[in-house]
């Protein structure tokens with residue numbers, strides 16, 4: 078076995094300074110601390126491999142198996158970078174290359190699911206979005222990013238922050254949504270719920286109201302409101318929307334009638350985005366793939382928007398192009414931030 082070497086004094090000092098001599102996980106300033114090697118190699122004294130932990134949190138890294146949740150190195154890294162980020166203002170003045178000091182945090186890869194269309198499975202994209210959320214201080218979006226990669230602890234932390242903000246801004250729908258998604262239906266505040274329901278009723282937004290009741294575990298009110306929204310769409314001739322909510326409310330067979338009508342209409346109009354959505358909801362994946370191939374390998378691909386292009390490339394499975402497009406979209410998101 079290799080001999081354990083001592084952490085160089087300057088590295089140890091810098092690590093302690095960055096953490097304010099406080100455990101980066103529990104942040105309890107009264108607890109005794111030690112410097113922990115994230116990768117388990119006690120001779121790897123790189124700054125990115127070091128984190129300050131209290132003895133108790135350090136013990137949590139040793140839990141193996143059982144029902145206890147192990148504090149693994151990736152989670153500690155997230156906590157540590159979070160902690161450093163929170164101290165950013167203080168640290169930036171003293172350490173000019175603060176941002177480049179730390180290598181990218183490696184996020185756990187989400188397992189592949191059967192839905193290749195969904196953007197939320199691009200770990201890399203989520204990773205970059207997380208960076209952007211910190212920059213924009215968008216706590217709501219940040220909370221969901223963490224939820225999608227199964228880091229619920231961090232998700233809940235930012236959900237709380239976003240709920241506080243939404244209460245201040247009297248955005249009752251957001252408050253209820255976040256409480257439901259992160260803390261469960263039993264923790265939804267009734268006062269806020271009533272306010273949110275009134276907003277939906279005022280705007281005649283029956284489909285969202287139906288979803289709300291569904292998530293609250295009230296199938297009676299959910300069905301009544303689904304029916305109201307479907308009736309509204311049928312009267313207006315919104316075939317796709319009518320079919321979509323029929324399917325969502327559990328009636329796929331009847332939904333197909335309306336979705337097919339929507340598909341026919343959009344094929345006539347040549348609206349690529351809605352044609353894709355219709356095929357997807359109809360679960361006609363073979364037809365969807367053929368349709369996408371037709372567009373991708375013809376001149377029509379030049380006329381589509383970046384978002385539609387992204388959908389098409391996912392459908393035909395062009396990974397390279399998907400990566401490129403996601404990168405461009407991130408640049409676009411950044412630019413939009415400066416336009417505001």
Ligand SMILES: [Zn+2]
Pocket residue numbers: 100101102103104105108130131132133134135
């Ligand atoms: Zn601790």
